[in-house]
Amino acid sequence: MKSIYTVFTLAILFLLAGCKGKSDSTGTLVLTFVPEYDGQPLAIFTTKPYGNDQLQFSHLRMMVADVAALKGASTEVLHDIEEINLTFDNATEAAAGYELRIPNVKVGNYTGLEFGIGVPADLNQKQPADFPSSSPLSKSGNYWVAWSSYIFLRIEGRLDTLGQGDFTLGFVYHTGADELYRVLKAENLQYQIEDGKETKFEIAVDYKKLLGDIDIKENPQNHNPSDIEYIQAITNRLASAIELRY
Amino acid sequence: MNRSSVSRISAVLVVVFMVSWWSCRDTIDNPRLHDLEHIPWKPIAYMPPVPQGYPVLEQPSDNIMTIDGIRLGRKLFFDPILSIDSTISCSSCHHPDKAFTDGRSGSIGVAGVTARSSMSLLDIGFHFQGLFWDGRSDILEHQALLPIEDPVEMGESWDRVEEKLKNHPDYPTDFRKAFGISGTAEITRELAGKAIAQFQRTLISGGQSKYDKFVRGEIFLEENEQNGFWMFFDMVDFLPDAECGHCHNAPLFTTTEFHNNGIQYAPVSTSYPDPGLGAITGRISDYGKFKVPTLRNISYTGPYMHDGRFKTLDEVIDHYNSGGQYSPGKNAFIYPLRLTEDQKADLKAFLLTLNDTSFLSNPEFQSPF
Numbered sequence: 001m002k003s004i005y006t007v008f009t010l011a012i013l014f015l016l017a018g019c020k021g022k023s024d025s026t027g028t029l030v031l032t033f034v035p036e037y038d039g040q041p042l043a044i045f046t047t048k049p050y051g052n053d054q055l056q057f058s059h060l061r062m063m064v065a066d067v068a069a070l071k072g073a074s075t076e077v078l079h080d081i082e083e084i085n086l087t088f089d090n091a092t093e094a095a096a097g098y099e100l101r102i103p104n105v106k107v108g109n110y111t112g113l114e115f116g117i118g119v120p121a122d123l124n125q126k127q128p129a130d131f132p133s134s135s136p137l138s139k140s141g142n143y144w145v146a147w148s149s150y151i152f153l154r155i156e157g158r159l160d161t162l163g164q165g166d167f168t169l170g171f172v173y174h175t176g177a178d179e180l181y182r183v184l185k186a187e188n189l190q191y192q193i194e195d196g197k198e199t200k201f202e203i204a205v206d207y208k209k210l211l212g213d214i215d216i217k218e219n220p221q222n223h224n225p226s227d228i229e230y231i232q233a234i235t236n237r238l239a240s241a242i243e244l245r246y
Numbered sequence: 247m248n249r250s251s252v253s254r255i256s257a258v259l260v261v262v263f264m265v266s267w268w269s270c271r272d273t274i275d276n277p278r279l280h281d282l283e284h285i286p287w288k289p290i291a292y293m294p295p296v297p298q299g300y301p302v303l304e305q306p307s308d309n310i311m312t313i314d315g316i317r318l319g320r321k322l323f324f325d326p327i328l329s330i331d332s333t334i335s336c337s338s339c340h341h342p343d344k345a346f347t348d349g350r351s352g353s354i355g356v357a358g359v360t361a362r363s364s365m366s367l368l369d370i371g372f373h374f375q376g377l378f379w380d381g382r383s384d385i386l387e388h389q390a391l392l393p394i395e396d397p398v399e400m401g402e403s404w405d406r407v408e409e410k411l412k413n414h415p416d417y418p419t420d421f422r423k424a425f426g427i428s429g430t431a432e433i434t435r436e437l438a439g440k441a442i443a444q445f446q447r448t449l450i451s452g453g454q455s456k457y458d459k460f461v462r463g464e465i466f467l468e469e470n471e472q473n474g475f476w477m478f479f480d481m482v483d484f485l486p487d488a489e490c491g492h493c494h495n496a497p498l499f500t501t502t503e504f505h506n507n508g509i510q511y512a513p514v515s516t517s518y519p520d521p522g523l524g525a526i527t528g529r530i531s532d533y534g535k536f537k538v539p540t541l542r543n544i545s546y547t548g549p550y551m552h553d554g555r556f557k558t559l560d561e562v563i564d565h566y567n568s569g570g571q572y573s574p575g576k577n578a579f580i581y582p583l584r585l586t587e588d589q590k591a592d593l594k595a596f597l598l599t600l601n602d603t604s605f606l607s608n609p610e611f612q613s614p615f
Contacts, residue, residue, distance in 0.1 A: 058574075088531075131301075132302070
């Protein structure tokens with residue numbers, strides 16, 4: 001009889017030990033942002049065709065905010081803000097991309113992903129001096145005084161207008177201001193976060209699609225929110241230029 | 247007492263003596279281990295005032311600013327004891343009345359002239375993206391150590407500097423008061439670097455420039471200054487964009503980043519006369535990039551650029567107005583601006599509103615000797 005009670009007690013203890021901490025089990029979500037041009041990894045200073053001209057990119061960055069995992073109707077924000085630097089020296093580095101690792105994501109089955117391109121309004125009303133040096137929002141280079149806004153997306157480079165390999169015409173497209181903040185959502189995904197494991201997604205940003213048919217020669221500099229046509233067009237193409245791969 | 251008892255007592259005494267000798271041997275061999283403990287150590291934390299609109303002044307947790315730490319750092323900053331021939335101090339290249347530059351294209355060291363001009367230390371405590379023109383140092387505590395062993399600048403070794411400091415009549419006491427060390431033997435280059443960093447973190451703009459007063463709503467700018475302000479930050483449609491704010495953003499008037507501003511011609515990425523940041527990171531995209539200096543107190547920090555090639559502000563403005571020279575990594579903001587002579591003059595007028603003589607004459611920044 002005593003031995004039965006002992007076995008029963010041990011069984012209860014093992015059961016409790018097994019249950020304890022299961023709700024605390026977490027995994028890591030890994031989002032790898034990859035710059036591309038017409039489907040190929042994009043390195044800076046590499047010549048790409050653009051209409052009848054050719055161009056080279058020199059600086060590619062964007063802010064990604066409120067990265068969230070979707071579980072049915074519920075949304076769990078996992079990461080508030082990240083400056084994604086897509087300026088890579090060669091195709092190998094570009095293909096490897098910028099890795100955003102989000103640890104401590106609760107184990108479970110999820111149905112979607114969501115993130116913003118830019119800085120959400122509540123953060124965008126602040127200024128660099130309001131943030132510690134560890135935050136990308138502390139960098140004054142990410143803020144534009146004239147807009148009273150952070151810079152959401154940067155596309156910078158040079159165009160060869162004469163076809164002689166002289167990339168002399170610089171182009172700069174910076175988006176910003178609250179009305180150009182966009183949330184991208186991928187629903188109807190089915191993925192798991194498993195205990196102690198990584199769940200990976202690749203997010204490809206195709207800059208050929210992003211530029212669309214902008215006439216760079218006509219308007220190479222567009223970083224003024226009062227001159228919004230081109231940056232509005234870029235912003236409107238975000239959803240079609242960014243592809244989630246799982 | 248029999249012979250065995252005497253033997254046991256003797257053995258115990260020998261053991262006691264051996265243990266005592268072993269624990270005290272360091273002191274006997276090295277009296278510098280505890281020679282400062284009689285000096286009181288009462289650290290008083292200090293946070294310098296920061297102008298409105300500035301970020302919080304951060305400091306590393308292992309080097310919190312104290313009054314005595316700053317005092318020691320200031321002494322070391324102005325003391326030529328750090329150089330091999332005792333002729334060159336940090337202040338030899340960083341003069342307070344020149345916003346901590348020296349007015350030269352290349353600075354004079356113990357063994358010649360440096361290849362690059364000295365950078366202003368104004369607001370240096372707010373820089374977190376790399377120090378020196380080429381970003382080779384991450385933090386002030388490390389940056390302070392490098393010029394001492396540079397063969398051109400100070401030409402000394404830290405081993406010898408440590409001995410000089412230990413043998414000095416005053417520095418052991420100063421280090422005790424700053425860092426609470428027990429003995430002279432604990433004076434190290436790391437502590438010296440920390441002290442200098444503490445002093446450098448106090449070198450903050452006084453917030454009394456005309457621009458600062460304008461931002462606070464205390465004054466208006468003159469019309470030409472206002473025009474320059476608008477062009478600097480591309481604030482209005484009826485004036486051209488001078489593209490300055492992209493790299494020289496407020497409130498520090500530097501983003502503290504590294505950029506290629508087109509002063510060097512380079513047909514290919516690896517042909518820059520001075521590779522700048524690229525020599526440190528090895529990244530093609532970093533070749534030709536240099537740290538963006540502050541424009542505060544700009545009248546006092548010439549000559550301009552990493553090699554001091556421009557002697558006047560007019561030359562600087564003309565450079566940017568020209569669109570600079572070709573190189574693959576030239577920043578896309580560098581292109582012919584086509585400013586008129588009046589617009590260039592207005593831009594210069596705005597730059598002059600960034601001068602703040604209260605910083606230059608602050609008694610806390612002057613030599614204590």
